[in-house]
Amino acid sequence: MTLVAVPIEVEEPNEVASALEDANLAKVGGADLVEFRVDVLAEHPEGVSAARQLVRESPLPVVLTCRSEAEGGSWRGEETDRVSFLEAVGTDDLAPQFLDFEEAVWSRSANIRQKVRLVVAHDQQVRPDRSRLVLSKHDFDGRPTDLTSRVAAMAVDADVVKVAWTARSLRDCLEAFEMPRLLGVPTVALCMGPFGLPSRVLAPKFGGFLTFAALDAASATAPGQPTLSELIHQYRFRSIDSNTEVYGVAGWPVEHSKSPAFHNQIFSEQQRNAVYLPLPVAPDATAFVATLESWLAHPGLDLRGLSVTLPHKETLASFVQECGGCCDEAVELSGAANTLRVDDSGNLHASNTDVLAIEEALAARIDLQGQSALVLGAGGVARAATAALLRLGAQVRVMNRTSARAEQLASSFGTSVEVVTTPGEVSAVVQCTSVGMSGGPDPKGTPIDPAILPRDAVLLETVYEPVMTPLREAFATSGGQTIGGLEMFQRQAAAQCRLWTGREPGPAALAVLDDS
Ligand code: NAP
Numbered sequence: 001m002t003l004v005a006v007p008i009e010v011e012e013p014n015e016v017a018s019a020l021e022d023a024n025l026a027k028v029g030g031a032d033l034v035e036f037r038v039d040v041l042a043e044h045p046e047g048v049s050a051a052r053q054l055v056r057e058s059p060l061p062v063v064l065t066c067r068s069e070a071e072g073g074s075w076r077g078e079e080t081d082r083v084s085f086l087e088a089v090g091t092d093d094l095a096p097q098f099l100d101f102e103e104a105v106w107s108r109s110a111n112i113r114q115k116v117r118l119v120v121a122h123d124q125q126v127r128p129d130r131s132r133l134v135l136s137k138h139d140f141d142g143r144p145t146d147l148t149s150r151v152a153a154m155a156v157d158a159d160v161v162k163v164a165w166t167a168r169s170l171r172d173c174l175e176a177f178e179m180p181r182l183l184g185v186p187t188v189a190l191c192m193g194p195f196g197l198p199s200r201v202l203a204p205k206f207g208g209f210l211t212f213a214a215l216d217a218a219s220a221t222a223p224g225q226p227t228l229s230e231l232i233h234q235y236r237f238r239s240i241d242s243n244t245e246v247y248g249v250a251g252w253p254v255e256h257s258k259s260p261a262f263h264n265q266i267f268s269e270q271q272r273n274a275v276y277l278p279l280p281v282a283p284d285a286t287a288f289v290a291t292l293e294s295w296l297a298h299p300g301l302d303l304r305g306l307s308v309t310l311p312h313k314e315t316l317a318s319f320v321q322e323c324g325g326c327c328d329e330a331v332e333l334s335g336a337a338n339t340l341r342v343d344d345s346g347n348l349h350a351s352n353t354d355v356l357a358i359e360e361a362l363a364a365r366i367d368l369q370g371q372s373a374l375v376l377g378a379g380g381v382a383r384a385a386t387a388a389l390l391r392l393g394a395q396v397r398v399m400n401r402t403s404a405r406a407e408q409l410a411s412s413f414g415t416s417v418e419v420v421t422t423p424g425e426v427s428a429v430v431q432c433t434s435v436g437m438s439g440g441p442d443p444k445g446t447p448i449d450p451a452i453l454p455r456d457a458v459l460l461e462t463v464y465e466p467v468m469t470p471l472r473e474a475f476a477t478s479g480g481q482t483i484g485g486l487e488m489f490q491r492q493a494a495a496q497c498r499l500w501t502g503r504e505p506g507p508a509a510l511a512v513l514d515d516s
Contacts, residue, residue: 001204002203002204002207002208002209002210002211002237003032003033003209003210003211004030004031004032004033004210004211004212004213004228004231004232004237005031005032005033005034005035005063005210005211005212005213006022006023006026006029006031006033006034006035006212006213006214006215006228007034007035007037007065007212007214007219007220007221007225008022008023008026008034008035008036008037008215008219009037009039009040009219009221010036010037010038010040010041010050010051010054011040011041012040012041012044012050013041013044013046013047013049013050015041016050016053016054019036019054020054020057020058020059022034022215022219023058023059023060024059025215026060026215026228027059027060029215029228029229029232030228030232030238031060031213031228032060032061032210033060033061033062033063033097033098033210034058034060034061034062034063035062035063035064035065035100035212035221036051036054036055036058036062036063036064036065036096037065037066037067037073037221038050038051038054038064038065038066039065039066039067039068039073039074039075040074040075042066042075042077042082042085043075043076043077047085048085048088048089051064051085051089052089052094055089055090055094055095055096056094061096061097061098062096062097062098063096063097063098063099063100063134064086064089064090064096064098064099064100064131065100066082066085066086066100067100067102067138068082068102068105070102070104071102071104071136071137071138072138072140072222079105079109079112080111080112080115083112083115083116083119084115086099086101086116086119087115087118087119090119090130090131095130095131096131097131097132098131098132098133098134098159098160099116099119099120099131099132099133099134100134100136100162101116101133101134101135101136102135102136102137102138103135103136103137103150103153103154104137106135106157107153113157116133119131120132120133120159132159132160133157133158133159133160134158134159134160134161134162134188135154135157135158135160135161135162136161136162136163136164137150137151137154137162137163137164138163138164138165139164139165139166140165140166140192140223141166142165142166142168143165143166143167143168143172143175144165147163147165147175150163151163151179151183151187151189152183155183155184155185155187158185159185159186160185160186160187160188160209160210161179161183161185161186161187161188161189162187162188162189162190163179163187163188163189163190164188164189164190164191164192164222165191165192166191166192166193166196166223167191167192167193167195167196167199168195169195169281169282169287169290169291170195170198170279170280170281170291170295171290171291171294171295172191172195172196172199173191173195173196173198173199173202174294174295174298174301175189176189176190176191176196176199177189177199177202177205177206177298177300177301178206180206180207180208180209181206181207186209187207187208187209188203188208188209188210188211189208190203190211190212190222191224192222192223192224193223193224194223194224194255194280195224195280196223196224197224197226197277197278198246198248198277198279200212200213200224200225200226200231201226201231201235201237201240201275201277202240202244202246202275204237204240204241204244205240205241205242205244205246205300205301206242206300207242211231211237212225213225213226213227213228213230213231213232214226214227214228215227215228234260234261234264235264235275235277236264236267236268236275239273240275241273242300243273243302244273244274244275244302245272245273245274245275245302245304245305246274246275246277246301246302246303246304247263247267247274247275247276247277247303247304247305247306247307247500248260248276248277248278248279248306248307249276249277249278249279249306249307249308249309250279250280250281250288250291250292250306250307250308250309250312251279251280251281251308251309251310251311251312252280252281252282252283252310252311252312253280254278254279254280254309255278255280257278257309258489258512258513259276259278259307259493260276260277260278261512261513262493262505262509262512262513263276263307263493263496263497263509264276265506265508265509265512266497266501266505266506266509269505269506269508269509270501270503272501274304279291279306281312283311283312285312285315288312288315288316288319289315289319292306292316292319296342296346296348303342304341304342304500305339305340305341305342305496305499305500306339306340307338307339307493307496308337308338308339308340309338310380311380313336313337313338313352313380314335314336314380316336316337316338316340316350317331317334317335317336317337317350317352320337320340320348320349320350321350323348325347325348325349325350326347326348326349326350327349327350327351328349328350328351328352329391330351330352330353330355330356330384330387330388330391331350331351331352333355333387333390333391333413334352334354334355334383334384334386334387335383335412336352336354336380336383336384337350337351337352338351338352338353338354338384338492339351339352339353339495339496339499341499341500349499351495351496351499352384352387353491353492353493353495353496353499354381354384354488354492355384355387355388355391356388356491356492356495357487357488357489357490357491357492357495358384358385358388358389358430358460358462358488359388359391359392360491361460361483361487361488361491362388362389362392362428362430362458362460362483363392365458365481365483366427366428366458368389368392368393368394368427368428369392369393369394370393370394370395371393371394371395371426371427371428372394372395372396372397372424372425372426372427373389373392373394373395373396373397373426373427373428373429373430374396374397374398374399374420374423374426374428374429374430374457375389375396375397375398375399375430375432376399376400376429376430376431376432376433376447376448377400377431377432377433377434377447378398378400378402378405378406378408378409378432379405379432379433379434381432381462382398382400382409382430382432382433383409383412384432385430385432385460385462386398386409386413386417387413388430389428389430390413390416390417394427394428395416395418396413396416396417396418397417397418397419397420397423397424397426398410398417398418398419398420399419399420399421399422399423399448400419400433401433401447403419403421406419407419422452423448423452423453423454425454426453426454426457427454427456427457427458428457428458428459428460429453429457429458429459429460430460430462431447431459431460431461431462431463431469431471431472432462433447434463435447435463435469435471436461436463436466436469436470436471436472437463437465437469438465438466439465440463444470445470446469446470446471446474447471448471450471450474450475450478453475453480455478455479455480456480457480457481458480458481458482458483459471459472459475459480459481459482459483460482460483460488461482461483461484461485462485462488463485464484464485464486464488464489465485467484467485467486468484469485472484486513486514489513490510490513493505493513494510497509
């Protein structure tokens with residue numbers, strides 16, 4: 001079983017009581033250990049007695065860590081003083097279960113090694129009342145060039161090897177996954193930063209000794225650390241094992257995506273051994289293809305599906321085609337895919353559930369066979385809307401700020417799509433620009449004067465943040481029928497759920513999208 005440790009920083013003796021309260025919250029929240037970070041406390045004249053109180057009264061087993069500035073902590077004193085502090089805290093019958101010491105100092109000085117060995121249990125002196133030694137190595141700038149040889153050397157002396165480095169891409173996580181098996185000793189191998197989350201959440205899948213989770217977002221001690229609640233509830237950490245299937249949303253950015261909450265809720269409801277992660281992939285096609293190839297090739301990872309978002313939808317379609325995989329009609333028509341499914345034999349299937357969602361939402365309100373419809377915009381969603389409208393039998397007009405891009409879109413669909421500068425008489429309008437989106441280029445604006453849109457047309461607004469954009473509001477106020485972007489989002493996510501699980505999402509999962 002992979003343990004969950006919650007780090008708690010304690011700087012002053014008068015913070016001991018609240019630190020112990022936090023340790024209780026960690027226990028109630030499902031943690032197995034607390035890591036008391038005493039980098040600052042250790043320099044206080046009463047630091048030893050305060051740290052002893054923490055160890056004595058902690059409701060959970062303790063990792064005691066006094067981290068140096070060189071490895072991301074705050075300890076600035078002499079090494080010998082640091083060892084003396086740890087020695088003084090862990091005397092007699094009172095010893096933290098684990099004592100963290102940095103490999104850089106350990107390997108540099110035989111004198112330090114000898115002193116630390118007096119504090120911890122070791123081969124020549126195995127005493128149950130002594131701490132176990134965690135040798136640790138942290139690199140906030142990237143992967144240490146000598147990582148492999150360093151961890152191998154650490155495994156000789158340590159009870160637990162801990163290595164954490166800032167991932168440069170999701171591919172770094174693959175190396176972290178392999179380390180526990182390769183080293184053969186209890187190992188904590190974690191990637192920090194936005195690309196590192198899989199190494200933290202999937203630690204049980206690869207036999208990691210422990211992972212860290214923050215009590216709340218503000219108390220994280222390393223970049224990319226999830227909260228305890230996210231780890232235990234959203235990612236269902238306790239049910240992850242070597243057979244867990246991996247899914248995720250790949251794009252840039254993905255940190256605010258609602259998809260992990262939605263799909264993990266579905267997996268939970270269906271009691272499926274699967275987890276869904278945010279997977280940031282830098283915005284260039286080469287990075288996307290390299291990441292996808294390496295993740296698909298990893299033998300133990302069980303990557304079974306991806307939601308793919310901006311800006312990688314077109315690259316996913318061409319990747320699956322080039323691999324000899326299967327692209328559905330919506331992908332063939334739109335040239336873009338937002339869903340990857342990997343079947344039991346490892347074959348790839350690309351789908352475009354944006355097309356399906358737009359098609360379903362419009363078909364539920366209006367018969368567009370032989371009718372004219374307007375697409376506003378010429379980006380990725382505009383392509384999906386054009387494909388959906390063509391499948392519904394509509395004659396499609398495209399209008400975009402940059403007319404050359406509209407011409408490009410139209411020509412890729414053939415002569416059936418017309419580029420226009422005014423809407424004319426249309427039965428449906430699909431708004432596919434990012435105008436009106438909060439945080440977008442023009443959150444208060446409208447991409448077209450609402451007064452020139454026919455009142456009896458149906459408006460599908462694809463932007464869902466906010467749910468009521470200025471264009472939708474103006475059109476609805478004048479009596480027009482509107483469909484919101486949230487409905488499109490729910491429909492495309494539900495279609496992904498059907499593709500991956502063969503079942504409909506339950507109401508609780510759909511409520512996750514409504515509430516967020
Ligand atoms: P995209 O490829 O970047 O295209 C953006 C489009 O917006 C382009 O046509 C662009 O015109 C236009 N635009 C941007 N700023 C503008 C401005 N100030 N005035 C007029 N036009 C402007 O983006 P996308 O992937 O198609 O996404 C578009 C929107 O769809 C997003 O904002 C998102 O809210 C929404 N969306 C919804 C869902 C859902 O499930 N509901 C899913 C995905 C996306 P130019 O060509 O002239 O630059």
